Amino acid sequence: MKVVQLPAASKYKIEVCFTPALLPLYNTENTIAVVIDIFRATSSICYGIENGATAIIPVSKVEECAAYHGSECLLAAERDGEVVAGFDFGNSPFAYTAEKVAGKTIVLTTTNGTHAIQLSRSAEKIVIGSFFNLTALSKWLAEQEQHILLVCAGWKNKFNLEDTIFAGAVVDKLQSAGYIPDDASLAALDLWSQAKGDLRGYMKKSSHSERLKKLGIEKDIDFCLNVDLTTAIPVLDGDKLVKL
Amino acid sequence: MKVVQLPAASKYKIEVCFTPALLPLYNTENTIAVVIDIFRATSSICYGIENGATAIIPVSKVEECAAYHGSECLLAAERDGEVVAGFDFGNSPFAYTAEKVAGKTIVLTTTNGTHAIQLSRSAEKIVIGSFFNLTALSKWLAEQEQHILLVCAGWKNKFNLEDTIFAGAVVDKLQSAGYIPDDASLAALDLWSQAKGDLRGYMKKSSHSERLKKLGIEKDIDFCLNVDLTTAIPVLDGDKLVKL
Numbered sequence: 328m329k330v331v332q333l334p335a336a337s338k339y340k341i342e343v344c345f346t347p348a349l350l351p352l353y354n355t356e357n358t359i360a361v362v363i364d365i366f367r368a369t370s371s372i373c374y375g376i377e378n379g380a381t382a383i384i385p386v387s388k389v390e391e392c393a394a395y396h397g398s399e400c401l402l403a404a405e406r407d408g409e410v411v412a413g414f415d416f417g418n419s420p421f422a423y424t425a426e427k428v429a430g431k432t433i434v435l436t437t438t439n440g441t442h443a444i445q446l447s448r449s450a451e452k453i454v455i456g457s458f459f460n461l462t463a464l465s466k467w468l469a470e471q472e473q474h475i476l477l478v479c480a481g482w483k484n485k486f487n488l489e490d491t492i493f494a495g496a497v498v499d500k501l502q503s504a505g506y507i508p509d510d511a512s513l514a515a516l517d518l519w520s521q522a523k524g525d526l527r528g529y530m531k532k533s534s535h536s537e538r539l540k541k542l543g544i545e546k547d548i549d550f551c552l553n554v555d556l557t558t559a560i561p562v563l564d565g566d567k568l569v570k571l
Numbered sequence: 572m573k574v575v576q577l578p579a580a581s582k583y584k585i586e587v588c589f590t591p592a593l594l595p596l597y598n599t600e601n602t603i604a605v606v607i608d609i610f611r612a613t614s615s616i617c618y619g620i621e622n623g624a625t626a627i628i629p630v631s632k633v634e635e636c637a638a639y640h641g642s643e644c645l646l647a648a649e650r651d652g653e654v655v656a657g658f659d660f661g662n663s664p665f666a667y668t669a670e671k672v673a674g675k676t677i678v679l680t681t682t683n684g685t686h687a688i689q690l691s692r693s694a695e696k697i698v699i700g701s702f703f704n705l706t707a708l709s710k711w712l713a714e715q716e717q718h719i720l721l722v723c724a725g726w727k728n729k730f731n732l733e734d735t736i737f738a739g740a741v742v743d744k745l746q747s748a749g750y751i752p753d754d755a756s757l758a759a760l761d762l763w764s765q766a767k768g769d770l771r772g773y774m775k776k777s778s779h780s781e782r783l784k785k786l787g788i789e790k791d792i793d794f795c796l797n798v799d800l801t802t803a804i805p806v807l808d809g810d811k812l813v814k815l
Contacts, residue, residue, distance in 0.1 A: 345730060348593055352728055484596055486589060486755045510778050511730045514762055521761050534754050 364480035368440025379429035465500035495519025608724035612684025623673035709744035739763025
């Protein structure tokens with residue numbers, strides 16, 4: 328019988344940063360930052376890269392996105408849950424199907440997710456996580472032998488449930504690899520353990536679900552909670568997110 | 572049978588601020604801030620006020636505390652879990668017995684707790700919470716008909732488990748009063764529901780417990796987890812914490 332040897336990762340930390348506002352408190356040297364914005368930016372990024380988008384360029388401001396008008400790029404801009412007027416699309420995952428994005432480069436700005444990516448730039452490497460690529464991402468992380476910082480995009484710099492629950496799912500997957508958790512990782516893990524039996528039911532109480540429900544995009548929420556729909560790991564290469 | 576009427580508080584919010592670094596994100600107008608630093612500042616403050624201390628003056632810096640040398644005040648200074656050299660005591664609750672503090676004014680500076688109090692100053696009212704006064708505090712809060720912001724002192728501006736668990740206990744006590752919770756309150760409540768069956772066992776995994784254990788002050792941790800040992804609610808009146 329072949330014994331799978333887990334990496335001796337016990338000297339490596341796993342930490343959860345609950346909102347981008349807390350990022351300055353973390354040492355990101357020799358650290359892989361995983362940016363998480365479940366509803367919906369990082370879910371859509373994972374889906375778009377899986378579906379053959381050549382690259383996704385995350386930018387912080389709507390104006391930066393608008394500056395690409397006239398280029399061959401698809402322009403995606405979302406603020407407060409809605410597509411910004413004058414843009415091709417926002418961050419609904421249903422806009423990131425193979426039919427729409429294969430072979431294309433997308434410029435994307437969102438309320439929280441792209442902000443979190445920009446603020447994580449001091450990290451050794453930045454990858455994108457969502458329930459879509461949970462297992463593939465966790466497996467890859469365990470092989471890297473580096474510190475891990477799970478960066479929750481939150482909502483306008485405040486804590487949110489869905490990003491934290493996903494962070495807990497990653498901590499859970501990596502438990503056997505012996506990382507040293509901080510208190511935020513332990514909390515995320517405990518919340519995930521409560522949520523995982525009925526993820527959709529649990530998420531119903533999150534404030535962001537309420538917000539998106541009011542916008543009539545409940546099907547996006549439901550879709551973003553699919554686990555292991557994809558295997559691609561988007562990684563930041565210069566200014567572009569590409570397939571690892 | 573007498574029916575106890577709960578206040579119709581459904582228009583009021585209950586929010587949890589996980590660390591003082593996030594305080595600027597919250598509107599503290601018409602809000603009661605509850606400052607929480609379970610290990611050990613706010614536990615010791617509750618215990619000291621219960622035991623007859625006339626007032627406790629929270630100051631941010633060790634030098635501000637030192638400026639009271641020569642006064643009749645007791646001087647308490649703690650940094651990184653230890654009593655600062657040259658001071659009467661730090662923030663072990665065992666230094667706040669009636670024998671030591673009755674009728675006295677104490678000037679106190681701690682790593683996290685007094686920092687959180689200073690940063691909460693824009694709130695309508697600031698009170699001090701700990702497991703010691705959980706029921707008395709929650710009952711009083713429910714009677715105020717104001718927004719509630721539970722401010723966790725954390726550890727050097729990062730999230731910690733023990734302050735969050737206590738915040739969850741307050742949210743739990745106030746559930747029937749119909750406050751509108753934010754995601755952080757919901758998370759704190761779920762963590763409390765996991766912890767409450769074996770609070771001491773649960774807290775063993777917190778990083779701060781580890782830190783204090785190394786300093787040989789496990790008995791402080793154990794003591795700070797006593798629920799409803801006191802009924803006094805310390806409130807900030809000008810620069811001093813006094814009994815409400």
